[in-house]
Amino acid sequence: MTDYTRLARVVCVATGKGGVSKTSLTANAAGLAAAAGHRTLLIDLDPQGDLSDDLGYFNHPGLDDGRHLANAMLGGGPLQAVLTDVRPNLDVIPGGEHLSDVGGALLARQARGRATFDLLAECLAPLAGEYDLVFIDTPPTDDTLQLLALSASRWLLIPTKADTSSIRAIQRIAARVAEARSEAHALDILGVVLIGVPTAATRVRASAADDITRLLGDVAPLFDHGIRDSAAVARETRNQGILVHELAEKVEGAEPFWKSLRDPSVAPQRLPGSAPALADDYVRVTEQLLLRIDELEHDTIGVA
Numbered sequence: 509m510t511d512y513t514r515l516a517r518v519v520c521v522a523t524g525k526g527g528v529s530k531t532s533l534t535a536n537a538a539g540l541a542a543a544a545g546h547r548t549l550l551i552d553l554d555p556q557g558d559l560s561d562d563l564g565y566f567n568h569p570g571l572d573d574g575r576h577l578a579n580a581m582l583g584g585g586p587l588q589a590v591l592t593d594v595r596p597n598l599d600v601i602p603g604g605e606h607l608s609d610v611g612g613a614l615l616a617r618q619a620r621g622r623a624t625f626d627l628l629a630e631c632l633a634p635l636a637g638e639y640d641l642v643f644i645d646t647p648p649t650d651d652t653l654q655l656l657a658l659s660a661s662r663w664l665l666i667p668t669k670a671d672t673s674s675i676r677a678i679q680r681i682a683a684r685v686a687e688a689r690s691e692a693h694a695l696d697i698l699g700v701v702l703i704g705v706p707t708a709a710t711r712v713r714a715s716a717a718d719d720i721t722r723l724l725g726d727v728a729p730l731f732d733h734g735i736r737d738s739a740a741v742a743r744e745t746r747n748q749g750i751l752v753h754e755l756a757e758k759v760e761g762a763e764p765f766w767k768s769l770r771d772p773s774v775a776p777q778r779l780p781g782s783a784p785a786l787a788d789d790y791v792r793v794t795e796q797l798l799l800r801i802d803e804l805e806h807d808t809i810g811v812a
């Protein structure tokens with residue numbers, strides 16, 4: 509039997525669509541929480557393993573392309589942090605190609621009547637209690653991996669863009685939530701984070717909020733702050749393998765760009781000036797995420 513109390517601080521970041529900043533949000537929220545002193549574990553459940561770009565561990569000798577994670581789930585072994593101290597307070601269990609076998613293996617077991625979707629929950633429970641927060645990044649379309657992630661999570665955070673196809677994708681993940689939830693396993697939606705829209709764009713936000721309320725009722729509020737669009741920062745952070753707040757620190761400490769003109773042998777380093785603003789968005793979203801978990805934990809205790 510899975511001990512769900514040990515999974516009380518597991519946050520799954522998911523929606524039924526790719527390219528909506530799931531991975532960027534997971535990496536930056538986890539990185540900020542860790543930087544603020546929360547002991548944090550990051551699990552990459554995506555066969556694409558994109559988190560390695562955001563955190564820059566793609567050349568780490570311990571990188572295993574999801575082998576440990578896949579083996580633990582399918583073999584029932586205990587899960588361990590594969591990369592420790594990727595940043596202070598931040599450990600990672602990497603994803604990658606080995607995870608693409610998991611869905612097929614699980615379906616085969618299901619055909620023999622022996623499949624359950626709590627494989628991740630079971631092998632994560634002993635480890636999760638060692639952390640203040642655990643984040644799971646998920647693939648957009650692999651139903652099996654999504655269900656494994658949701659079945660191991662207490663909370664779901666949904667990033668979305670404002671377009672109709674991204675909003676429809678929320679409906680797909682909400683249906684998964686209903687499948688993953690059970691009497692023994694509480695799973696609540698923390699909220700929806702609007703991506704690519706400046707917080708000041710009140711009309712777009714209001715219309716997205718209407719759409720989301722129509723889909724989800726008031727079970728999942730739209731976060732007060734969104735994440736603005738900044739292709740330059742997104743590209744530069746992944747090129748350098750650093751998080752947005754880390755790039756922002758570089759920008760704030762950088763010499764004015766024109767100074768490189770003094771020495772023509774030095775290639776000018778252009779750092780995108782919007783990094784501090786985007787970092788601020790991530791800080792506000794992460795703050796709200798932590799507050800909301802606190803609030804909901806309080807409510808639950810109050811009701812019990």
Ligand SMILES: Nc1ncnc2c1ncn2[C@@H]1O[C@H](COP(=O)(O)OP(=O)(O)O)[C@@H](O)[C@H]1O
Nearest residue numbers: 526527528529530531532736737738739742743
């Ligand atoms: N705030 C942003 N503004 C512009 N582009 C972004 C932003 N956040 C992420 N991106 C870019 O969008 C693409 C998809 O982001 P990603 O986090 O990988 O999404 P997902 O995990 O949902 O597929 C990536 O190329 C990423 O660099």
Ligand SMILES: [Mg+2]
Nearest residue numbers: 530531554558
């Ligand atoms: Mg991704």
